[in-house]
Amino acid sequence: MNQRSSAVQREIRQTRGFRSRSQEATVALLRTASVVSRTLGRVVEPHGLSLAQYNALRIVRGAGRAGVATLAVRERMIEEGTTITRILDKLEAAGLIRRKRSEPDRRQVLCYVTEKGGRLLTELDPKVDAADEAAVAALGATRTEDFVRMLDDIRRANAVSGAARSTAVRAGGR
Amino acid sequence: MNQRSSAVQREIRQTRGFRSRSQEATVALLRTASVVSRTLGRVVEPHGLSLAQYNALRIVRGAGRAGVATLAVRERMIEEGTTITRILDKLEAAGLIRRKRSEPDRRQVLCYVTEKGGRLLTELDPKVDAADEAAVAALGATRTEDFVRMLDDIRRANAVSGAARSTAVRAGGR
DNA sequence: AAGCAATAATTGCTATGATAACTATATCGG
DNA sequence: CCGATATAGTTATCATAGCAATTATTGCTT
Numbered sequence: 001m002n003q004r005s006s007a008v009q010r011e012i013r014q015t016r017g018f019r020s021r022s023q024e025a026t027v028a029l030l031r032t033a034s035v036v037s038r039t040l041g042r043v044v045e046p047h048g049l050s051l052a053q054y055n056a057l058r059i060v061r062g063a064g065r066a067g068v069a070t071l072a073v074r075e076r077m078i079e080e081g082t083t084i085t086r087i088l089d090k091l092e093a094a095g096l097i098r099r100k101r102s103e104p105d106r107r108q109v110l111c112y113v114t115e116k117g118g119r120l121l122t123e124l125d126p127k128v129d130a131a132d133e134a135a136v137a138a139l140g141a142t143r144t145e146d147f148v149r150m151l152d153d154i155r156r157a158n159a160v161s162g163a164a165r166s167t168a169v170r171a172g173g174r
Numbered sequence: 175m176n177q178r179s180s181a182v183q184r185e186i187r188q189t190r191g192f193r194s195r196s197q198e199a200t201v202a203l204l205r206t207a208s209v210v211s212r213t214l215g216r217v218v219e220p221h222g223l224s225l226a227q228y229n230a231l232r233i234v235r236g237a238g239r240a241g242v243a244t245l246a247v248r249e250r251m252i253e254e255g256t257t258i259t260r261i262l263d264k265l266e267a268a269g270l271i272r273r274k275r276s277e278p279d280r281r282q283v284l285c286y287v288t289e290k291g292g293r294l295l296t297e298l299d300p301k302v303d304a305a306d307e308a309a310v311a312a313l314g315a316t317r318t319e320d321f322v323r324m325l326d327d328i329r330r331a332n333a334v335s336g337a338a339r340s341t342a343v344r345a346g347g348r
Numbered sequence: 349a350a351g352c353a354a355t356a357a358t359t360g361c362t363a364t365g366a367t368a369a370c371t372a373t374a375t376c377g378g
Numbered sequence: 379c380c381g382a383t384a385t386a387g388t389t390a391t392c393a394t395a396g397c398a399a400t401t402a403t404t405g406c407t408t
Contacts, residue, residue, distance in 0.1 A: 258387090
């Protein structure tokens with residue numbers, strides 16, 4: 001087994017091929033995410049936002065007039081990391097969000113999108129949509145659905161950290 | 175369309191759902207890669223290597239006795255733009271690789287794995303293999319092959335930067 | 349109601365990543 | 379052979395990620 005030469009094998013040309021199909025898959029996953037991440041980054045960075053900042057700004061907008069607490073933003077970020085405070089600092093300094101200590105529970109700090117932030121997102125939305133489309137256009141609609149399902153399955157099985165929303169992880173195909 | 179509630183939608187619970195299937199797919203891709211990357215990182219980090227360092231060390235080992243030039247290592251890395259010199263500095267300082275200026279062409283610096291580096295990799299190999307298996311076990315063998323093909327297709331379509339090693343890109347599965 | 353654990357957010361420190369500028373060597377054109 | 383250009387690698391700079399420790403506030407427990 002393992003003698004079909006995939007594009008990853010050609011791209012990351014190692015003298016020895018992959019040791020397993022699983023290894024090939026994880027490498028392909030990480031490398032593909034890296035490529036797509038850069039592509040998306042190039043869309044938002046000319047507007048002064050890193051991809052993480054854009055992601056956070058969208059989450060704050062999604063919360064609407066009710067606002068969203070700092071750590072709730074972190075939970076919804078693509079990258080799970082912890083630097084959320086500083087990302088929000090930047091967005092606030094740029095006038096894209098506004099922060100206000102919550103009233104019943106004064107520990108929380110709620111974030112709201114400003115008009116300026118909303119305008120920037122409105123400007124970015126179509127560009128990011130187009131980039132998203134372009135990124136997975138090679139799959140076509142049907143395979144895109146399969147693709148999302150596979151990714152969901154992988155994440156579900158790897159749900160160690162986070163909210164552990166496992167719900168009886170079936171062993172799947174194997 | 176777009177009314178099926180995927181796991182991503184639940185995980186990144188936004189008030190508004192995804193604006194498109196493509197957006198759902200790119201978010202799922204990036205988030206899944208982040209999860210898997212952390213999982214793999216947890217395997218190698220206890221041995222004093224970051225995932226990037228492990229990746230570089232494996233590439234150097236893959237080159238064997240012939241050695242491999244610095245920039246050639248960078249090309250084969252999972253993350254494309256990375257600061258390869260400092261990663262190799264760390265590996266050399268840890269005694270895992272050895273560097274030597276190339277002789278016919280004195281611009282190049284060739285890297286070789288040391289015995290110590292080889293031993294560390296031999297120790298890590300089964301653990302990483304197991305982690306790779308676990309990461310995509312949810313897909314099973316058949317879907318894993320599909321998965322790799324989809325990722326290859328996406329990367330091929332997004333091959334803007336990098337070495338542009340296209341060479342008459344077959345449309346593959348589609 | 350005093351003490352203690354839990355939660356929310358921030359900050360400090362260190363390491364890493366991205367980009368671009370810089371140095372050294374090699375190659376090509378005349 | 380000399381200068382222009384390309385290639386290989388390193389270094390500098392800056393922003394960000396990750397981890398741990400800290401502060402502020404709340405809720406629980408007796």
